[in-house]
Amino acid sequence: MPLWTLLGLRQGKQTAPWPLAEGADGQAAFIGMPRYNSDRCTEECRACADVCPTKAITIRLQAAESGRLDIDYGRCIVCQLCTETCPTGAMTRSSDWAFGARRRQDLVWQSSPFEPSSADRASRRGFRRSLHVRHVDAGSCNGCESELQALNSPFYNLHRLGIFFTASPRFADxxxxxxxxxxxxxxxxxxxxxxxxxxxxxxxxxxxxxxxGIAEGGYASGHGLDGVLPVDVYLPGCPPNPAAIIHALLMFLDRLPQRVQGGRLGE
Amino acid sequence: MTAPPHIWVEPEHLRDAARRLRETGGRLQMAYAWYSEPSRLELRYVATEAGQSHFAVWRCAPNGAAPSLAGIWPLTGWYEREITDLFGLVFSEHPEPHRLMLHEGVNPIRPPFDPDYPAQTPLEAELKQQSVPEVAGATADVQLLPFGPVRADVFESGEFLFFYVGESILHYQPRLFFKHRGMEKRFEGLAAEGGIVLAERISGVASVAHVLAYCQAVEAAATCVAPPRARFLRVLLAEMERLYNHLHYLGHLCHTTTLKVGEAQGKLLEERVKQLNARLTGSRFLRNILTVGGLRRDLSPKGWLEAELKTLQEDFSVYARHLENTDSHLDRLITTGILEQRVAFDQGATGPVQRASGFDRDVRRDHPYAAYAELPLTVPVRDAGDAHARAQVRMAEIDASIAVVQHVLSLLPDGPIKADCEVPPGSEGLGFTESPRGTLFYAVHFDQRGRLARVKIKSPSFSNWRVFPFTVHGSNMMDYAINEASFGLTIAGCDR
Known part of the structure; x- marks a missing residue:
């Protein structure tokens, strides 16, 4: 056992400084949600909508000033097919991952961003520094579980943020x-x-x-949580990377601001 | 790659063929059903024959029923139950004629794969307790512990029934398929390229193994071959996937033996590989790169990945040496969950689980695909069949994977990364890979419009979940979590 203690000590601190301090968050080179540049979108092109496997992109019947496309990032599985297919650079790759949102419509693209909803601060006050979470796998591909499990690795070390996974729902917030x-x-x-x-x-x-997502409908799958349970935070991604999950958790606790508004990241 | 030979077998001769295969040193690999025409159900059996580098495919037109082969090849029991649930075909004299895929209490108007099953109609279910064997004798001492489907910690959903007396487990029965999403059906009607994003999302931690097996199945149907650079890069991606999976496995195994620093170190190394994956492809799960005929875009691993893997290997070898020198860890692994070679063979064990029970089998070497034929590959084998042997096989595979990737990096040819692939209408293909958990099959069938008519996925965990209970019966409760971790099972791929 002293052998292990020595090995651990020799490693030094392995935890990322983010989100408690500025510094590496371990998400370098990660390709996130595609970005929509509405001014580059050309008339009568429907390449991205045709290739999108989850119908996250649809063509508007009547083009408005706010662009020709309806993009619902809550349906996006980050497959990058739209960014590869788009001939004009209207859909481009990005590194945007902080897509945790309090309202479902915050994930839908808008030219004029929504006012981000204010949090229900009063009821959550006692939980800001200590939160117990319970996870339920309702039919995932195990990608999300893999990233949730990563949160307890020394690199992300979720415990330091006062957030703990609990075995029983009786102890969960x-x-x-x-x-x-x-x-x-x-x-x-x-x-x-x-x-x-x-x-x-x-x-x-x-x-x-x-x-x-990709598994929606058919004979055995549902359509996500809407209509099943009341949802307080939506975090799309396929899967969302660990930093995105941490951001969404801290956003839920009002310790970080919501970054996504109108389907894109604000400053 | 030559097309596998197809042999028609009459239903009444199936058992003879199965027996002959056994006597001549072959092994049945999997079975599935599909509708070759809307009213014509056909059974397929995939087998390996001794000394053959191709897989033999048997075709059988059942006449309303087919004989069960589970008495000869116990591993076929699950495949037959799956076919009964999804296609409605009944196998005569089946030793376990219970629901598998669809839970008891689900009574669909038609089987979901019946061509007349109304599309997008969800199953209705009043779920019941599963059928379990009756316990005879001094039953008052026997306790029943149902555990799941929502388990402690971050785990996939599955229910486990333990019949136990004190500390001893009398009988153990997993009930899976809570996560059944009906994914195979989603492929139907899509063009070949449309299956890519689906295949990548059957089992998230085996995205590459799945999509590669799918692409190779389509390429077999189209008789096209990916260019050399793409084939080498496919090997690189597949081995990076093995690395992060096996490192995760070791960390999780330490979690069950309560070796805390060992757990932290394993998960730290896993995270390091996932970050290398993101640097290589933009995806921590190596998604969005593979496609039919090659790759979607080129990668540039040269000039940086060599050094990263070299330090990874150094750190891993220190970690592995520590693990192998920690008595408290080894005491809990050695003799835990012994899988006899005979059981491993009969029940269909695959991958590291099979190789830890003395079977020297790996499709990367025995049926080489991508660029494996041009690369030196070590296939580690152990004989003990216990949790320690399963961990040792994986540790040795980490070294072997790093060596293969280093070879890929030094041999990586320049050139195109994608070949044109035209799928002929009515064609079919079989694709296979050695995923981190074992052999994975994709069988694809195209219709007369060149659209997917049927995709069958055989994931390694489907095989190993079938095997696992045989190591639990008669063991004790304290060892259960360790034994389960030592199998390295996932549920998503098994349930689909």
């Missing part, structure tokens, strides 16, 4: 749900939520939980 909600997981998911003490909150992690 926040329910993290992944997956599109399969027919077989619907009842266990609701039972888990019912077992939580009030006040209780729900976060949809990953595009499947937000809208059903």
């Amino acid at each position: 926040l329910l993290l749900v992944t997956g599109p909600v399969t027919y077989a997981m619907l009842t266990p998911l609701r039972a888990t939520y019912e077992a939580m003490p009030e006040p209780r909150w729900v976060m949809a992690i990953g595009t499947c939980a937000v809208s059903g």
Whole structure:
């Protein structure tokens, strides 16, 4: 055992300074949500909408000043097909990942950004520095679980932020749900939520939980959490990277501001 | 790659063929069903024959029913139950004639893969407790512990039933398929390229293995071959995937043996590889790169990845040496969850699980694909069959993977990264990869319009979940979590 202690000590501090201080967040070179440059969009082109596998991009029947496309980032699985197909650079690659949003419509592209909704501060005051979360897999591909598990690695070290995974829903304040909600997981998911003490909150992690994603519908899958549980934070991504999950958790606790407004990151 | 030979087998001769395969040293790999025409259900069996580098494919037109082969090849039991649930075909004399894929209490108007099943109609279910064996004898002492489907910590959903007496487990029965999303059905009607994003999202931590098997299946149907640079880069991606999976596995195994620093170190190394993945491809799961015929875009791993892997290897070898010198860790692994070679073979164990029980089998070497034939590959094998052997195989595979990637980096040819692939209408193909967890198959069938008519996915965890309970019966509760971690199972790919 002293051997391990020595090995650990010799490594030095391995935890990323972010988000407590400026510095590396470990997300370098990560390709995130595609960015829409509406002024480069050309008439009668529908390349991106045709190639989008989850219908996150649709052509507006009547082009408005705010662009020709309806883009719902809550449906985006970050497959980059639109950025590869777009002939004019209207859809471009980006490194944008901080897509946690309190309202579903904040994930829908708008030329004039929404006012970000103010948080329900009063009810959450006692939880700002210590939050217990319970995770339920409602039919994910295991990508989101892999990133949630990464949060407890020394690099992200979620504990230092006062956020803990708990085994029982009885001790949980926040329910993290992944997956599109399969027919077989619907009842266990609701039972888990019912077992939580009030006040209780729900976060949809990953595009499947937000809208059903690539697995939406069919004979066995649902359409994400809407209509199943009341959702307090939506975080699309396929999967969202660990920093995006940390950002969404801290945003829920009012310790970081919401960055996405009108389907894009504000300053 | 030559097309596998197809042999038609009459239903009444299936058992003879299965027996002959066993006697001649072959192995049945998987079975699936598909509708070759809207009213014509066809069964397919994929087998390896001794000394053959191709897979044999048997075709069988069942006449309303087919004989179960589970008495000869126990591993086919699950495949047959899956076909019964999804296609409605009943296998006669099946030893376990229960629901598998669809839970008891689900009564669909038609089987979901029936061509007349109404599209986008969700299953309705009043879920019931699964059928379990009756416990005879002094039953008052036998306790039943149902655990799941929502388990402690961040885990995939699955339910586990333990019949136990004190500390001893009398009988263990997993109930999976809570996560069944009906993914195979989603491929139907898509063009070949449309299957890419789906295949990448069947099992997130095996995105490359899945999409590569899918692409190779389509390429087999189209009889096209990816250019050399793409084939080498495919190997590189597949081995980077193996690296982060195996490092995660070691960290998680330490978690179950309560070796805290070992857990932290394993997860730290895993995170380091995921960040290298992002630097290489923009995706921590190496998604959005592969496509039919090659790659979607070129990668530039040369000039930086060599050095990163060299330090990774140095740090890993210190870590592995520590693990192998920690008595408290080893005490909990050695003799835990022994998988006998015979059981491993009969029940269909694959990947590191099979190689830790003395089977020297790896499709990268035995049926080489991508650029594996041009690369030196070590396939580590252990005989003990316990949790320690399973961990040792994976540790040795990490060294082997790094060596393969270093070879790829030194041999990587220049040139195009994508070949044209035209899928002929009515064609079909079989693709396979050695994922971090074992052999993965994709069988694809195209219709007369060149659209996907059927995609069958055989994930390695589907095989290994079938095997796993045989190491739990008669063991004790304290060892369960360690044993489960030592199998390195995922549920998403198994459930689909």
